[in-house]
Amino acid sequence: MRSMFLISVLALVLAATHALAAEIDWITVDTSLGKTATVQGEVHRYGIPRSDLQVTLDGVTIKPALALGGWVAFEPTPDGAMIMGDLVLTENEINPVMTKLMERGIEITALHNHLIRATPATFFMHVRGHGEPVKMATAIRAALAETKTPFETPAAAPPQNATIELDTGKLDKLIGTKGKMNGGVYQFSVPRRDPVTENGMQVPPPMGTATAINFQPTGDGKAAIAGDFVVTAEEVNPMIRALRENGIEVAAIHSHMLEENPRLFFVHFWANDDAVKLAKGLRAALDKTAIAKS
Known part of the structure; x- marks a missing residue:
């Protein structure tokens, strides 16, 4: 009886969230942000690539879709929406952006690199918010x-x-899954097997909880790869060992969120080599993590 009650409550919450999503004026959100969303389930995700930057790493000119793809995503809640995002910034942009966000009620959850040795250096500011969608946009x-x-x-x-x-x-x-083309880059999104929550809200893969793997061709069957693995604490070292054994560089290990359950770490990587060889190495690393079956 208890399980049936919980299922009924969950169904009511989902139905209420769906109704609220329909009530949000998404056209005004689009206009306020100056972007058009990609809709995945109830999540509206906005790409904010830094196509103005000319970033190079080890002689490779980085396409925005490889490692400069900022974004912000909105998930409806009973009292508005939750947002999460990742803003790509240059060094001198960090403090002005942080000041504006905090003045307007947007929280900062992380600030760090995703690449090393890149010129110019770029930084990634992770944000979250909760409230009225147009105001946050x-x-x-x-x-x-x-x-x-x-x-x-x-x-x-x-x-x-x-x-x-x-x-x-x-x-x-x-x-182990179908990739997609985006701006000259072949991208994979590999969700985790188990759900992730923050403050009692489920955080679906489009909100940044899926492993991201990107391939940018560099000629003769080679590709530059970048992205991040989303892993729990006990998965970190087995996974990075698999990367290093396959010639893939670990560029950063850090958190993106503040109150998620389970606690997650994001491991960023880089290599430029034979694409199939690198894919085998990435697969070996994925096998060390609890990913969803495709």
Whole structure:
């Protein structure tokens, strides 16, 4: 009886959240932020790439979709929305952006690198908020006005079936899920097996709880790879050992959130080598973590 009661309560909460999501004026949120969302379930996620930056690492010019892809995502809640995001900043942009965010009620949850040796250096400011969606969108836009982040209408994206100089079928098989094209980069999102919550709210993969793996072709079957593994404490060292044994560099290990359950760590990586070889190494590392079955 208790389990049936809990299931009924959960169903009511989900139904209420769905109704609230329908009530949010998403067009006004889009306008306030100056971006158009990608909708995944109830989550509205906005890409904020730093296409204005010319960042190089080990002779590779980094495409925004590889390692400069800022974002913010909104998940409806009973009293508005929860937001999480990751803003890509240059060194001199950090303090002005942080000041604007805090003035407008947006919290800072982390500030750190995702890459090493890159020129110019970039930093990643992780944020969260809870409240009225338009107000939070306006706050994010006002903070990013302190940067050179572009908000003009981007050029038309290539079709999803556009070709890339990589054997994507082999990469899909090795990683264990279907990737997608985005701005000249082949991307994978690998969710964890078990749900993640923060403050009692489930944090779905589009809110930043899935392992991100990105391949940017660099010629002759090679690719630069970057992204981050989302792991629990006991998974950190077995996973990074698998990366290092396969020639993949660990660029950073840190947290992105403050009150998540289970406690998560984000391990960022980099390499530029044969794409299939790197995919095998990434698969070995994924096998050390509790990922969802595709």
